[in-house]
Amino acid sequence: MMNAGEGAFRALADPTRRAILSLLAEEDMTIGRVAENFAMTRPAIKKHLGILEEGQLIRVEARGRERVNRFNPEGLRAVTGWLGELDRFWNLRLDRLKAEIERDMKDE
Amino acid sequence: MMNAGEGAFRALADPTRRAILSLLAEEDMTIGRVAENFAMTRPAIKKHLGILEEGQLIRVEARGRERVNRFNPEGLRAVTGWLGELDRFWNLRLDRLKAEIERDMKDE
DNA sequence: TTTAATAGAAACTAAATGGTATCATATGGA
DNA sequence: TCCATATGATACCATTTAGTTTCTATTAAA
Numbered sequence: 001m002m003n004a005g006e007g008a009f010r011a012l013a014d015p016t017r018r019a020i021l022s023l024l025a026e027e028d029m030t031i032g033r034v035a036e037n038f039a040m041t042r043p044a045i046k047k048h049l050g051i052l053e054e055g056q057l058i059r060v061e062a063r064g065r066e067r068v069n070r071f072n073p074e075g076l077r078a079v080t081g082w083l084g085e086l087d088r089f090w091n092l093r094l095d096r097l098k099a100e101i102e103r104d105m106k107d108e
Numbered sequence: 109m110m111n112a113g114e115g116a117f118r119a120l121a122d123p124t125r126r127a128i129l130s131l132l133a134e135e136d137m138t139i140g141r142v143a144e145n146f147a148m149t150r151p152a153i154k155k156h157l158g159i160l161e162e163g164q165l166i167r168v169e170a171r172g173r174e175r176v177n178r179f180n181p182e183g184l185r186a187v188t189g190w191l192g193e194l195d196r197f198w199n200l201r202l203d204r205l206k207a208e209i210e211r212d213m214k215d216e
Numbered sequence: 217t218t219t220a221a222t223a224g225a226a227a228c229t230a231a232a233t234g235g236t237a238t239c240a241t242a243t244g245g246a
Numbered sequence: 247t248c249c250a251t252a253t254g255a256t257a258c259c260a261t262t263t264a265g266t267t268t269c270t271a272t273t274a275a276a
Contacts, residue, residue, distance in 0.1 A: 006123060013121035014264080015114060018190070025197040032222065044265050046224075065222050065273040073198055076191060082126070083184060089133040090181055122234080140252060152235055154254075173243040173252050217276100224271075233262070241254070246247100 005078020011055030012079065016040070017048050024058055024071040031067055113186020119163030120187065124148070125156050132166055132179040139175055 011017055020034055035045040049069055052058045056075035061068045119125055128142055143153040157177055160166045164183035169176045 009123075009126070010121050013117050015117075016264085018117070022194060022197060025194050026201055030222080040264090041266065042223080043225090043267085047264075067223070071198065073195070076194070080188075080191060083188060086130060086133050086184070087181070089130060090179065093134055124234085138252075148234090149236065150253080151237085151255090155234075175253070219274100219276080221274080222272080224269105226269085227267090229264100229266075231263085231265100234260090236259075237257090239254100239256080242252085244249100244251080246249085 005055070005075075005082060007051075007055035008057055008075055008078045009055075009082075011052050011057050014048070014051075017052055020045070020048055020052065021057060021071065024069055025073075028068050028070045031069065034069065113163070113183075113190060115159075115163035116165055116183055116186045117163075117190075119160050119165050122156070122159075125160055128153070128156055128160065129165060129179065132177055136176050136178045139177065142177065 012021075016038065019038070023029065023034060023037060031042060031046055031049060034049065035042045038045060049058065049060070052069075053060055056078070057072055058069050058075070059072045061070065120129075124146065127146070131137060131142060131145060139150060139154055139157060142157065143150045146153060157166065157168070160177075161168055164186070165180055166177050166183070167180045169178065
């Protein structure tokens with residue numbers, strides 16, 4: 001089980017970035033518009049958007065002098081995929097445990 | 109959409125912690141046993157386990173002089189729950205978009 | 217063609233993070 | 247009881263992170 005989606009996990013760790021992602025899931029926004037929603041300077045928001053982009057959680061499209069930031073649901077696959085694998089491991093373990101218990105009961 | 113599972117997201121951001129979680133999903137382990145799997149001192153592993161515990165992703169049970177660390181699948185709900193909400197937002201948006209397009213087509 | 221708006225970049229700071237080394241504590245067993 | 251083992255705790259260090267301020271570049275529009 002390896003480092004898939006390193007960037008996505010890192011991007012999701014910060015609450016501001018998760019809030020940004022929520023906004024962008026509802027509506028595409030320029031950097032300025034995103035920044036209006038936070039008590040923080042635009043450069044700070046820009047950095048967060050950069051990290052979200054690295055994690056593939058958003059896509060940025062140049063449009064004249066603006067940059068439109070859009071949510072990229074594909075990027076979440078790295079995360080949900082890893083969580084799914086973890087769950088698979090867990091269930092395999094439960095299955096082994098169950099089998100063991102059944103074997104023990106038969107022995108008695 | 110708010111800060112649910114802050115600790116869990118933070119805990120998952122580090123690759124070492126994700127690797128630890130994978131191990132623990134397969135098998136309960138003491139701190140020492142976990143540490144054997146990494147090129148890192150035990151205090152470092154202990155810190156990671158502490159952060160995983162804060163994020164509710166593991167539970168720790170004292171057992172004599174040992175501490176057994178076990179994976180806590182419940183803790184992932186904060187994460188999957190948030191991801192689900194995000195997805196819901198996204199789909200609502202797609203629905204609005206679809207409705208709009210259908211309306212426009214009827215107008216022509 | 218100025219001027220105002222939008223964004224990018226760089227340099228800096230404070231605090232958090234991931235790690236180490238070292239020392240103290242508690243428990244199981246010879 | 248005494249010793250080895252398993253863990254906890256503390257202090258320290260280097261790097262990263264999240265944020266700021268300030269300055270520059272590009273584009274829209276009067």
